[in-house]
Amino acid sequence: MLRAAMRHPATRLLHVLLSVPVLASAMVIAASPTAHAQAAAPTPLxxxxxxxxxxxxxxxxxxxxxxxxxxxxxxxxxxxxxxxxxxxxxxxxxxxxxxxxxxxxxxxxxxxxxxxxxxxxxxxxxxxxxxxxxxxxxxxxxxxxxxxxxxxxxxxxxxxxxxxxxxxxxxxxxxxxxxxxxxxxxxxxxxxxxxxxxxxxxxxxxxxxxxxxxxxxxxxxxxxxxxxxxxQLLQRKAQIVAWNTAHPEHPVTPATTALSVHAAAPASAGWFGTLVRYTLVLALFAAVVRWPRTAWVMVRADLRFTRATIDRVVVRRNAKRRRRRAVALRALEAHAQRFARPHHVYDELF
Ligand SMILES: [Zn+2]
CATH class of the missing domain: 3.40.630.40 (Zn-dependent exopeptidases)
Incomplete structure (x- = not known):
């Protein structure tokens, strides 16, 4: 039934027309990375x-x-x-x-x-x-x-x-x-x-x-x-790490966020921005209708990538934390040993 409909010239024309906004929107987004960055960058908590x-x-x-x-x-x-x-x-x-x-x-x-x-x-x-x-x-x-x-x-x-x-x-x-x-x-x-x-x-x-x-x-x-x-603090960290990996030109850091508290709000993109947003939504919808299987594969790949990134961050953080804790404890022990004689209090400690 669907295949019969696809063969119909009018349906094919509709699909071609619907896929045009997808390409147009992708090009507009690629051409304006700053506007895109401001819209979606995660904010440190x-x-x-x-x-x-x-x-x-x-x-x-x-x-x-x-x-x-x-x-x-x-x-x-x-x-x-x-x-x-x-x-x-x-x-x-x-x-x-x-x-x-x-x-x-x-x-x-x-x-x-x-x-x-x-x-x-x-x-x-x-x-x-x-x-x-x-x-x-x-x-x-x-x-x-x-x-x-x-x-x-x-x-x-x-x-x-x-x-x-x-x-x-x-x-x-x-x-x-x-x-x-x-x-x-x-x-x-x-x-x-x-x-x-x-x-x-x-x-x-x-x-x-x-x-x-x-x-x-x-x-x-x-x-x-x-x-x-x-x-939520470490979940946000994982989002920021993923964002910074994908957008090295607009990294999010707690320091820049603290500085930008008093900065002026970014100017509105006006009617053109609204047009681009509507085109994007329409194009995405059309793309999902036109290529449902591809859309599903892309969503799954994206989810897998996000989960893998979060897993990597957590594993690395735990390892780093164990190392730092060991270093701090060693430093403390060294400090205690150095002062063991003059300060008898450390004799009770270690
Ligand atoms: Zn107090």
Whole structure:
């Protein structure tokens, strides 16, 4: 029946006419790669990290509050400095995964809770993590803790606690689980946790917190907690990697996205753009009707390519992550051995 219809000259003419827009649209798209790039490029997702406390005594800014947070009695480490150090490392790690990681502060300044929450809400963050360190009046208490403000944040807190435990337990920092703290961060509109990875008031943990190796391991553990809870971050990374492979001339990176926030919106293509879009839709429809088998084969090939790309990215990421973790742990061990004699605290550790 169909074959009989195909042989009819009028039907054949219709098919030829319908296939013309396919070629025309393909040529228009090929001739305007910029417009195509702006239409479909994946946007990096946003994560907001909040380094707790901050602010220095500055004669030039007498109004700025001095909020050091906890101060370690054993080595004088200030909470505001280590929360910033860990957050900067965390930002770098997330950017490696094509996440647009934004800090509420990237230098030594004081911010109130409203300003910190506003950074998360105004940037449409997927998740919000506030970084603190714990402290107590005597040096006894130790271990890592994750606080969460609402019942709906419990699963994020649990995921974060497990991820931190996996990295910190081998270093002798016990996992004290999660605690509901319903008077903190109640105004953030996305999944929110506060991490308290160790005690500055505990001599052994304060010595650990002071080492760059520990700060890096900590940042890696928080990164893992974020990415395990929000799998859309790595899915978006896979899309960005696939896009950048296909469009090396218009790569998407978190840095360029952050810069382009204040850029002017691209000018509209006007009636010509609309015409091209309508032609494209019509042409695609005609092509599917005209060559259904070819269309199906192409869709299947495209799906296979996408799945293979995602698989490759995940396998490579896991291998890279294992290597980086091993390197960081080796560096920490080397650091500990170098200082083993003068600082007896490391003797307990390794
Ligand atoms: Zn604090």
């Amino acid at each position: 946003v994560v907001v990290i909040d380094p707790g406390h901050g602010g220095a005594i500055n004669p030039a800014q007498p109004d700025m509050p001095f909020d050091p947070g906890a101060i370690a009695p054993s080595n004088g480490l200030m909470e505001k400095d280590v929360t910033l150090a860990v957050s900067l490392r965390l930002r770098a790690l997330l950017r490696q995964d094509d996440v647009n990681a934004i800090l509420t502060r990237s230098d030594d300044r004081s911010l109130d809770v409203q300003q910190r929450s506003a950074t998360a809400n105004n940037n449409g963050a997927a998740v919000f993590v506030s970084v603190h360190f714990n402290s107590f009046t005597d040096g006894g208490p130790n271990g890592s803790l994750v606080l969460y403000p609402k019942d709906t944040d419990l699963s994020f807190a649990q995921t974060m606690s497990d991820a931190m435990g996996a990295y910190l337990k081998p270093l002798g920092v016990v996992n004290d689980g999660v605690v509901l703290r319903d008077n903190w961060w109640i105004h953030t509109e996305m999944p929110t946790v506060t991490v308290e990875p160790a005690f500055l008031s505990n001599t052994r943990e304060a010595s650990l917190i002071a080492t760059p190796g520990f700060q890096q391991v900590l940042a890696m553990s928080i990164r893992d907690g974020i990415e395990k809870y929000a799998p």
